[in-house]
Amino acid sequence: EEAISLEYYVKAGERASRAYANPEAERHFLAVLDLVEAGPERARLLGELALVLSRLGKFGLAIEKWLEGIELYRALGAQESMARYYARASRAAWEAGDVPRGLALGKEGMQALDGAPESQGLADLYHEAGRAYYFNGLAGEALPILTRSLEMAEKTGALAVQVEALISLGTAGASTSLTSLQECIWSLEQAVELARSHGLPDQESRALNNLAVTDTHYVGDLSRTREHMQRAQELARSTGSVGIALFYGSAACFYSLLQGDLTWASERLSTLGEAQRELPTAITSGLNVQASQGMLLRQAGRLEEGLEHLRQLNQAGR
Numbered sequence: 001e002e003a004i005s006l007e008y009y010v011k012a013g014e015r016a017s018r019a020y021a022n023p024e025a026e027r028h029f030l031a032v033l034d035l036v037e038a039g040p041e042r043a044r045l046l047g048e049l050a051l052v053l054s055r056l057g058k059f060g061l062a063i064e065k066w067l068e069g070i071e072l073y074r075a076l077g078a079q080e081s082m083a084r085y086y087a088r089a090s091r092a093a094w095e096a097g098d099v100p101r102g103l104a105l106g107k108e109g110m111q112a113l114d115g116a117p118e119s120q121g122l123a124d125l126y127h128e129a130g131r132a133y134y135f136n137g138l139a140g141e142a143l144p145i146l147t148r149s150l151e152m153a154e155k156t157g158a159l160a161v162q163v164e165a166l167i168s169l170g171t172a173g174a175s176t177s178l179t180s181l182q183e184c185i186w187s188l189e190q191a192v193e194l195a196r197s198h199g200l201p202d203q204e205s206r207a208l209n210n211l212a213v214t215d216t217h218y219v220g221d222l223s224r225t226r227e228h229m230q231r232a233q234e235l236a237r238s239t240g241s242v243g244i245a246l247f248y249g250s251a252a253c254f255y256s257l258l259q260g261d262l263t264w265a266s267e268r269l270s271t272l273g274e275a276q277r278e279l280p281t282a283i284t285s286g287l288n289v290q291a292s293q294g295m296l297l298r299q300a301g302r303l304e305e306g307l308e309h310l311r312q313l314n315q316a317g318r
Contacts, residue, residue, distance in 0.1 A: 006035045010045070017052055020240040025052040043072035047085060054088070057243040057282045059096035063089045063105075074112075080121035083113050087121070087128040094135060095243055097283025103132035120158035123149050127165050134172045142172045143179070159194070163203040166191040171210045174218045181218055188214060201239050205232035209248055212255060225255035243282030246275055250289040257295045266300075269293055287317055 013028030029049035036042045050065035066089040073081040086109030093102035106129030116122055130145035150165035152158075170187030173179030188211040195204035209232050212225040229252035236245035249272050253265040269292055276282070276289045290313050297306030 022240040079116040080119040083121035083125040087124040090128040106132040123152035201235040205235035208232040247285035
């Protein structure tokens, strides 16, 4: 009877996760983990649960599950799976607003897997570590790690990681004088095309976001930024990734404000503010919403109010 229950919960959880029915998947995986106490199957199911928890914005809990899975895989000598879990935990820390922890997890993973054979999982870890270096203000140190990730992803056939590495290389390269702007934009546009043609919504949405950032800050072209971010938000919603959908929605408002369309942004920011309050764990996305709210106050001429808002935001960001 227990074996039947176990099989039911596993299949039901996997089916719900594939359909991005994340609350339902969470319930099933929690139930099945009560029945599986050790071994490789528990390690795998911890990763499945952590994935849906991260989509739901429960980043701290997701990291706990990935770290538990890492210890189980360490005992089994399963290095590729360890690498994947370190990569996912690092990204979740960034979404939770803990940028230094994201880098610490990336470094810990690379150290733990020093000398491991090249694999898709290791390519994933190198990408997330390189990305974490970039978000900690270390773009120059990020580039060689990201280049290694891209080379390993191409060699091992890790298409999603290949796209992610192209995105991060384009973004980090644009912030330094080490890569030409034309090459950076090519990397980002190539990432959009690869993700779109292979049905990778998470990667397509991130590529669109980073292309919009590069167009705005390095090219000075706002013509396609809001369109990119609306598409990115739709893709994130389609996977049930509520935190990152909030991030992309607020970015669409920011670019709208830069274009002078205050009405469009104002109508959407009130809804995004409510969503932010309902999802306090998505710190990075929440700060993005608040930045757009401050920009709206400034553009609307409410300068003193906007100044105080941005001062508080600056302190929160620090």
